[in-house]
Amino acid sequence: MTRLTDAYFNKTKEIVRRYGDKRVTYAVFLRRPVIATLRLMVDFLAAAAKTRGTNFQVDLQYKEGEWVGAGEPLAYISGSLFHLVDLETLYLQKLGAPCVAAYNAYAMCVDLPKAAFLAMDARHCAGAEMAEMMAYAAAVGSAAAKREVGAVGFVGNATDATAHYFGQALGKGTMPHALIGYAGSTLRAAEMFRETFPHEPLTVLVDYFGQEVSDTLAVARRFPDLAADGQLAVRLDTHGGRYIEELDVARSYAVLEAHAPNAIRGYRTEAELRHLIGTGVSAAAVWHVRARLDQAGFPMVKIVVSSGFTPAKCRAMSIADAPIDVVGTGSYLPENWTETYATSDIVEYDGVPLIKIGREFLLRKKTDG
Numbered sequence: 001m002t003r004l005t006d007a008y009f010n011k012t013k014e015i016v017r018r019y020g021d022k023r024v025t026y027a028v029f030l031r032r033p034v035i036a037t038l039r040l041m042v043d044f045l046a047a048a049a050k051t052r053g054t055n056f057q058v059d060l061q062y063k064e065g066e067w068v069g070a071g072e073p074l075a076y077i078s079g080s081l082f083h084l085v086d087l088e089t090l091y092l093q094k095l096g097a098p099c100v101a102a103y104n105a106y107a108m109c110v111d112l113p114k115a116a117f118l119a120m121d122a123r124h125c126a127g128a129e130m131a132e133m134m135a136y137a138a139a140v141g142s143a144a145a146k147r148e149v150g151a152v153g154f155v156g157n158a159t160d161a162t163a164h165y166f167g168q169a170l171g172k173g174t175m176p177h178a179l180i181g182y183a184g185s186t187l188r189a190a191e192m193f194r195e196t197f198p199h200e201p202l203t204v205l206v207d208y209f210g211q212e213v214s215d216t217l218a219v220a221r222r223f224p225d226l227a228a229d230g231q232l233a234v235r236l237d238t239h240g241g242r243y244i245e246e247l248d249v250a251r252s253y254a255v256l257e258a259h260a261p262n263a264i265r266g267y268r269t270e271a272e273l274r275h276l277i278g279t280g281v282s283a284a285a286v287w288h289v290r291a292r293l294d295q296a297g298f299p300m301v302k303i304v305v306s307s308g309f310t311p312a313k314c315r316a317m318s319i320a321d322a323p324i325d326v327v328g329t330g331s332y333l334p335e336n337w338t339e340t341y342a343t344s345d346i347v348e349y350d351g352v353p354l355i356k357i358g359r360e361f362l363l364r365k366k367t368d369g
Contacts, residue, residue: 001048005089016082024081025348027073027362028092032339034099035106036062036074037140040133041094045077045087054083065144068099073362076347088344096342097130097334098137104332105141107311109151111318112327117142118172119157120306121330128161134333135162141332142166174200177237180208186215187222194223202226203233203304212236212244212285213292220298233302233325236289240280240308244288252277252284256320259287263320275316281307283320290323304328310335 002010016022028041042058049056056079062068074095077084109117119138125131135157142153156172157163163171175193183189190204202223206215216234226232238244243252256264256277263276263283276283286303293301306328309317313331317324334340347355347362355362 005086009086013086021082022350024346025076025078026344027347028075028344029073030342032070034068035102036066036068037098037102037137041091052083065140092342096340098133100334100340101137102141104311105138106144108314109145109153111314113149113151115324116152116326117154118328120328122159124330135165139165174203187218190219201231206234207238213246227298227301230300233304235304236281237306238280243279244285255284255288260320272316275313281305283322286322
């Protein structure tokens with residue numbers, strides 16, 4: 001572990017070895033509101049204590065999944081300074097980003113409580129350890145939204161390795177754009193998938209050729225039984241460089257005027273308007289595809305959306321009450337990485353409160369009795 005921690009902690013450890021140990025208490029906090037996502041840190045500390053033949057006392061101030069205000073101590077960690085000092089770098093790495101990611105996942109699920117979410121973040125993570133943290137964070141944020149508003153929340157993720165966090169044995173997913181290109185047409189890719197995996201539900205990407213509506217209807221007509229049974233879904237993943245088939249800015253306004261007029265009658269920020277009537281997978285795009293499916297007699301075909309579904313985009317979709325069945329997202333990952341920086345400060349030495357000036361808010365609050 002010494003090779004992975006900050007050098008000044010290793011030097012402090014050697015000084016403590018020479019001059020004598022003290023029992024200390026650390027307070028751990030973040031500078032922004034978060035959802036408490038502590039288990040990975042707690043498990044790490046327990047394993048480290050066992051390896052070192054010592055004990056750490058971890059007093060959690062919040063339960064997993066609870067909302068935490070900016071600057072509020074999430075936990076107090078007590079034990080030997082000699083054994084704790086060089087662990088700070090490592091346990092903070094397992095705390096900050098998951099707490100922020102859980103907060104974002106929670107916010108998204110609360111804004112779209114009727115939609116199921118799939119965690120599709122693995123490709124955006126910096127290695128397997130981050131992927132593990134982000135999957136767990138999504139599960140914690142999702143559980144909080146389920147408790148508070150009855151949200152459907154996250155029902156799975158993209159990889160087998162972390163599917164267990166969502167109560168699944170395997171990751172979920174059907175086809176990438178690469179399969180559409182390989183097959184030569186959206187319909188042929190759907191047929192290939194069905195022939196290879198005949199017992200699985202089918203979700204088909206429909207933006208590859210810029211024919212979101214035409215290919216959606218072609219696939220539904222090719223698989224009418226799946227469509228009628230609710231086993232067929234289409235995934236809109238149109239990038240922000242163009243409108244989906246049959247839409248432009250004027251037609252997008254008309255779609256929302258017909259299906260969600262309140263979404264465009266009040267004041268909207270530029271960012272909200274982009275998500276409502278702009279290019280890519282907008283609220284208008286979702287409503288338009290839903291309307292075209294219904295008109296063609298396919299009301300049970302589900303709509304899956306992806307492409308930049310951040311908390312802000314989910315909030316805009318909720319304004320328009322967009323008929324989304326599933327959201328595929330990796331955008332609950334912290335957008336501003338500096339917000340994920342967790343901090344740990346010693347607040348007691350051998351039971352005596354002491355902390356640097358300006359951090360007195362971290363001291364344990366005295367209680368009567």
